[in-house]
Amino acid sequence: MALVHSELCVGCGKCVPYCPMGAISLSGGVASIDQDECVECGLCTENAICPKKALYAPESFPWPRVLRSEFSNPHCPHRTGVTGRGTEEMKTNDVTGRYRFGKLGFAVELGRPGTGARFRDMEKVTMALAKIPGVHFEEKNPVYALIEDPHSGKMRDDVLDEKVLSGIVEIMIDEAQLPDVLQALKQVEPTLDTVCSVDLISRVQADGSIPALDVVRKLGYYVSPNCKTNLGFGHL
Template identity: 40%
Template sequence: MIINQDKCVACGNCVAVCPMSAIYVDPVKNRANINDEACVECGTCFRGMSTENLNPTITRSIRKIAKTFRFRFEPEPDVCPTSAIEMNELEMPRLIRQIFSDPVVEHKSTGIKGRGTEEVKTNDVRLRVDTDEVGYTIEFGRPGVGVKFSDIEVMTKTFARIGVKFEKNNPVTHLLADETTGEIRKDILDEKILSAIVEIKTDINMVEKVLSTVREVNLQIDTVTAIGISTRCDDNGEDLVLSNLLEKLGYPNFRAKTNMGLGRITNTIDLTKKEGQIK
């Protein structure tokens, strides 16, 4: 994102809109500007404000006169009066910020927008987590905090060492240079994004190890994490294994999301041959 310095009138409306506090008004230049290191290219300032096309020179003159006579000439708080905020063309590695932070941009690796993963929402159909398996989502970052890929890599490398399985249909997994080591592509390690989700799965015997690993690594990285854990219920719709284990380990738990088992795979091909036909 850029703020056109020829158009900006330093009204400051865009400052409060930025979820990463990356926009500030330079008191010397009397223009709003963007801290490129803090900006995650989410596009909130560009899409989240209404725009007008007032003449910047006239607007600055009126504001200056108003200041002299000690009254204010301000646009509405959700308006950029001179349409000074612009979305610029991005290239890798900077482009990775927009891909993970802008909710309208699609991840080419998964075909999904936002963080680029359905998690286990479609487990009825996709069967990411099967019976006797445990799935985990580790979410990194939040608005106002963000996360660098170098911090995510600390977690993925630790996971690789304890032998977890990374979810294939996940954009972070696609950025791993080597799944066996958990290393992320070196060209993006210094890039900061709004948030990302790492997905892994193990058998039931690894639950305690994974949860303790997340707690330990969380103390080493400069962001916040949140962990979700899932399993496939039995034929009666009950979880009599994972929930009991979590209680035993001291993790109070409740069902945040439940798949109803109504999902069905469509357009399947039955390769069983009968009377010379493929059904």
């Protein structure tokens, strides 16, 4: 965990505004870090913020504390081998062609800087989605690695209280299941102690239309369409 050399700290307060979780404060004239709120993002210890070098981090973190760094610090490699919060298909469908016509991808993003998210809230989402027949969790997703039972969506008990900047739950469904998934998320959302957003991944029809968007709008949800075109420069 991020720590303070109290004998070096002069209480200048320069580190306080840099913490995205507001975990750093001044107490008794020296910096103090709320370890429960700290997500080990490394921002305070890796960017020479402190003029006296009073902030430091241990060489390694114990389990399950290490998850905070893996999910929050972009310089920390994740044990799944995924270099981001989600898989390649979160950004482009051209990597594996996973989302075929008739299939939809969902990404439920929990947490943001200033709020964060605990795996306990992510478990609420995975358990709600697991109740829908045919829902397939993306196995290469970092959150999936912590799911103990994919059939129920239950996560490991020892990780539930760990807090990270954000996490993403990825699933794939048939287009016909879209209303069921949105309804499940609508029901679980009030129980979450964090913010969340939903990404819908779909192929575009030959005429440029996206039928799933019409379904979402008819159900009363606001949609902000985005599109990414892969030019294929990586396929030489």
